Amino acid sequence: MINAHTDELDKFDRIAHRWWDTEGEFKPLHRINPLRVKWIERHIEIKGKKILDVGCGGGILSESLAQRGAKALGIDLSVKALDTARLHLLESGQTADYRRISVEELAQEMPGEFDAIVCMEMLEHVPDPESAVSACAKLLRPGGHFFASTINRNLKARLFAIAGAEYLLGILPAGTHDFSRFIRPSELIRMARKFRLEPDDLTGLVYNPLTWACSLSRDTSVNYLLHARQQEISDSPEAAVALTSLARGLHPLANGYGRNPGLLQAGVPTSAPP
Numbered sequence: 001m002i003n004a005h006t007d008e009l010d011k012f013d014r015i016a017h018r019w020w021d022t023e024g025e026f027k028p029l030h031r032i033n034p035l036r037v038k039w040i041e042r043h044i045e046i047k048g049k050k051i052l053d054v055g056c057g058g059g060i061l062s063e064s065l066a067q068r069g070a071k072a073l074g075i076d077l078s079v080k081a082l083d084t085a086r087l088h089l090l091e092s093g094q095t096a097d098y099r100r101i102s103v104e105e106l107a108q109e110m111p112g113e114f115d116a117i118v119c120m121e122m123l124e125h126v127p128d129p130e131s132a133v134s135a136c137a138k139l140l141r142p143g144g145h146f147f148a149s150t151i152n153r154n155l156k157a158r159l160f161a162i163a164g165a166e167y168l169l170g171i172l173p174a175g176t177h178d179f180s181r182f183i184r185p186s187e188l189i190r191m192a193r194k195f196r197l198e199p200d201d202l203t204g205l206v207y208n209p210l211t212w213a214c215s216l217s218r219d220t221s222v223n224y225l226l227h228a229r230q231q232e233i234s235d236s237p238e239a240a241v242a243l244t245s246l247a248r249g250l251h252p253l254a255n256g257y258g259r260n261p262g263l264l265q266a267g268v269p270t271s272a273p274p
Contacts, residue, residue, distance in 0.1 A: 002102050003132060004077050008125050011175065012057065016080035019058025020088050025173055028165075029060055029121070032205060032214050036120060036149065036225070037064050039203065039216060043227050044145050046070045049115040052139060054103045054132065055122030059085030059096065065118070066096040073097045075106060107135035116145040123150045123188070124181045130191045137195035140230040146197050149205065149225040153182035157222045164209065171209050185220055197228040 018024040040046065047069030053062040056074030058081050066072040074096060076082055082098045089096060099106075103119075117136045123129040129150075136146055151161050158179050165171045189199050204220040207213075216225075 002077065003104055003126050003128050004102070005125070005127060009078055011173075012078050013080045015173065016058065016078060016084050019060065019081060019084045026058070026060070027212075028171060028207065029057075031212055032207065033060050033064060035205065035214055035216060036061060036118075037068070039225055039227075040065075040116075040118065040147055041068075043147075043201070044116055050113065052106075052114045052117045052136075054117060054119040054136065055125070056085065056098065057081045059088060059098065061118060061120060062096045062098070063088070063092055063094045066094045067092075073099065075099050075101050075103060077102060103132050103135040103139070107138040111138050112141050114139050114144060115141060116147065119146070119148045121149055123148060123183055124177065129183060129188075130194070133188075133191040133197070134195050137192075137197050137230060140197075142230055142232040144230040146192065146228045146230065147225070148188065149223065150188065151177065151182045151223055152221055153179065153184050154221060157182055160222050169209050185224055185226070188226055192226070192228045196231045198231050199226055199228040201225075201227040 015025050019026055021027075022030045037046075046065055049070050051065050051070045051072050053059075053065065053072060053074040056062045056076050057078070059074055062072045062074035062085065074082075074085060075098070076085075077100060079100060082100055085096075085098050101109075117140060119132065119136060123132060126132055133146075133148075140146060151157050161182075162177050162179060165176075185202055189202070192199055202220060203225045204217040205223040205225060206215050206217040206219055207223065
C-alpha cells in the first residue's frame with residue numbers, strides 16, 4: 001500500500017500548475033525556501049552531495065539544492081507536480097532528476113545511497129509518517145544527514161496554521177492541513193531514534209503572514225525543523241558517549257546555542273541519569 005492519502009494527491013494535483021507562481025498558493029514556500037537552504041547549509045556543504053528531496057512537489061527546494069551543486073533527486077507521487085518540476089528546469093537551466101515513486105519503494109531500490117535527505121512539509125500529509133522516516137533512514141549512507149520540517153500539534157499551531165493561515169488570512173487554500181496529522185517534536189524525535197537517526201538540532205521557523213517575514217527561532221511551537229544523522233553501528237564506549245551527547249543536545253554539532261533549546265523543549269534529557 002502506498003503511504004499517501006488520495007485526497008491529498010488530488011488536492012495538490014489541482015493546483016500543480018501554480019507551484020512556481022511566487023504570489024500564488026505556494027507563496028509561503030517560496031518565502032521560506034532561502035531560509036530552509038541556509039539552515040541545511042549549517043550542517044553540510046551541499047556542493048557535490050547526493051541529496052534526495054522527499055515529497056518534492058514542483059521542485060522548489062530540489063532546484064535550490066541543484067543550484068548549489070548537489071546531485072539532487074526529487075520524488076513525489078503527484079504526476080502533475082512532477083511535470084511542473086521538469087518543465088521549470090527548462091526555464092531555470094538547472095539539473096535535477098525527478099521520479100514518481102514513494103520513499104518506501106525507493107528505499108528497497110537504493111538503500112544507503114544518499115548523503116542527505118530532505119523531507120520538508122511532507123510528513124504531516126501522509127498516513128504513516130513513521131514509515132517515511134524509516135525509509136529515509138534506509139536510504140542514507142552511514143553518517144548521512146536527515147532534514148525534516150513539519151508542524152507541531154498544539155492549540156497555537158491549530159490557530160496559526162489552520163484557522164489563521166487557511167481561513168482568516170487565506171494565505172493557504174482551505175483544507176491544506178489536518179490538525180490530527182500534525183506531529184509533536186518529541187514524536188518526531190522518537191521516530192528518528194527508532195531508526196538510528198540521532199537528532200542534534202531542533203529549530204523553530206517563525207513566519208509572519210502580515211509582513212511575509214520569516215526567520216529561524218528557538219520557538220518550535222508551530223513550525224519547526226529537525227536535523228539528525230544516521231549512526232554507524234558501533235559497540236565502542238566512545239561511540240556510546242557520542243550518541244548520548246547528541247541525543248541530549250550537548251554535542252558540539254548542536255545548533256550553536258550550546259544545549260540545544262529545541263531539544264530541551266521537546267523533552268530530551270540534558271543531564272546524565274543517576
